[in-house]
Amino acid sequence: MTHHPNTDVLIVGGGLAGLSLAGYLQRQGVEPTIIERVPEWRDAGYGIGLWEDGLTVLDELGLLDAARGRAADPRGFAVRAGGGELLARASLPPAQILLLVIHRADLHAVLRENVPSDWIRMGTAPEDITEHADGVTVTFDDGTTDEFDFIIGADGVHSAVRSQCFDDWRKRExxxxxxxxxxxxxxxxxxxxxxxxxxxxxxxxxxxxxxxxxxxxxxxxxxxxxxxxxxxxxxxxxxxxxxxxxxxxxxxxxxxxxIRDVTCEHWHTDRIALIGDAAHAVHPISGMGASLALQDARVLAQELATSRSDRPSDAFANFESRRRAAVTRVQRMARVEAAxxxxxxxxxxxxxxxxxxxxxxxxxxxxxxxxxx
The missing domain is CATH 3.30.9.30 (D-Amino Acid Oxidase; Chain A, domain 2)
Structure with a gap:
């Protein structure tokens, strides 16, 4: 779809997926509003591994070097039995960066530096989301109301957007x-x-x-x-x-x-789409959750930029079509790995x-x- 400078986009959730998408939209001349329910950023979170798909996104956003400065580039991946017995070790090619190990808070800080701070409203959550033919009306928990052309739910496993706007999903504890x-x-x-x-x-x-x-x-x-x-x-x-x-x-x-996982039968309506954990949280045993979130942002931005339709739903449908198989494969493998x-x-x-x-x-x-x- 053709973006105009005055396109009003709301990204709900300032996590890895939301910030990555904002970085891509910025390059397309769009200035999204990002809302984040917590009043200030936290330093907590998992240590995560970023494989090649996630590294591609950081490279395209010009953030790979900054991430490498906060990460480790391991030369091998070992598995040990309880007590420490080495069971197996796989070497990673020294001439390639195929994996970075980084704390989530450090990766988040790198992505955050790429997004203007005045785009982000902290301590804010959507209380009511009403979709209509020409846009989406959002009432926030501070009582204010605003209109947007479309909304992206990037608000994680406990997504408020998913809870309010979708009914064909399951969150498994x-x-x-x-x-x-x-x-x-x-x-x-x-x-x-x-x-x-x-x-x-x-x-x-x-x-x-x-x-x-x-x-x-x-x-x-x-x-x-x-x-x-x-x-x-x-x-x-x-x-x-x-x-x-x-x-x-x-x-x-x-x-x-x-640990929770999320499955959704549909990731979008006409003017609302889910990405990252809001759409498909996976068991962290997969080591792929962050890479999936970053790739979601990349593919959705591509579809929004290249769609010839003025309807967001067409770009959303193409995004879901391109991402569904990869996500399903990771979710299936994660269940096997956990077992x-x-x-x-x-x-x-x-x-x-x-x-x-x-x-x-x-x-x-x-x-x-x-x-x-």
Whole structure:
């Protein structure tokens, strides 16, 4: 569709997907309004891996070097059994950057620097969204009302846009909980990105400059009281290797959350579209959630810029058509990966570990991730 300087676009959610989309729209001469429900930006979040699809977006936005300055470029990806036994290691080509490991807050800061601050309204959420033939009327929680040509819901797994404007979606609450801690430490964890498999749990460890970060995810019968540091201690000790020492090395309060995924039968109406976790939150075991969000922004911006129709719905439909298969594949693989990783049976874990150790399956998996097949 043809953009005009006075096109009024509302992006609900100032996360990775929303900020990436704003960066692309800025290049098309569009100045979107971004609303974010929290009153100030937070430094919490997971450590994430960005594979080639996500790196492509950063490169196109001119942000790859800035992201690399805050990230690690691991040369290998290792998997260990509880206690530390090395099961497999896959090397990444030294001549290519196929993977960056970065804390979500650092990636968010890089994307935020690319968007004018006066486009962003903090501490604001949509209270009522009414779509009509010529646009969308939004009443905000401060009582103000405004009109927009179209709206993009980039407001995550708990999306207000999805809840108000779509009824063919499902949010699944997992029995798995996740903690994340990133702090300056001198622990010897090597330069690889490491996944350590415990009973019904996984630790993810990576060094980024002076900091060592670890995520720990575990299946629990009942949720601990946030931030659940006592439960984190029990899980770290059950996994072993360097995780107890890493926990000893910082008094910081961990980021803590419950894992959820989202599936939607449709990602758009005539003038409203969902992107990122609002449309398709995936289990973080996939390591692909951030890359999916960034690619959503890229493809939607392309369709908005190149559509010959004046109706946003045509661009939205093309966007969904291009992205649906990739998202479905990642969601399907994430469910398989979670089932394999979070095994609780001792005998099944021994069998899994033996297969990983004595076959090339892990190396094949990493190469597939790198190619985004």
């Amino acid at each position: 997992s029995d798995t909980y996740v903690w994340s801690l990133w702090a300056e430490q001198d622990a010897d964890v090597g330069q690889d990105m490491v996944s350590v498999w415990g009973p019904g749990s996984e630790g993810f460890v990576a060094r980024v400059g002076d900091r060592v970060g670890f995520n720990l995810a575990a299946r629990l019968d009942s949720p601990p009281e946030p931030p659940g540091r006592a439960a984190l201690r029990r899980q770290a000790e059950a996994i072993g290797w360097q995780l107890p020492a890493l926990l000893d090395g910082t008094d910081d309060e961990p980021f803590f959350d419950r 394999i990783t979070f095994l609780e049976s001792d005998s099944l874990r021994r069998l899994r570990n033996s297969i990983v150790k004595h076959t090339p399956l892990f190396d094949m998996f990493i190469k597939r991730q790198a190619r985004n097949d």
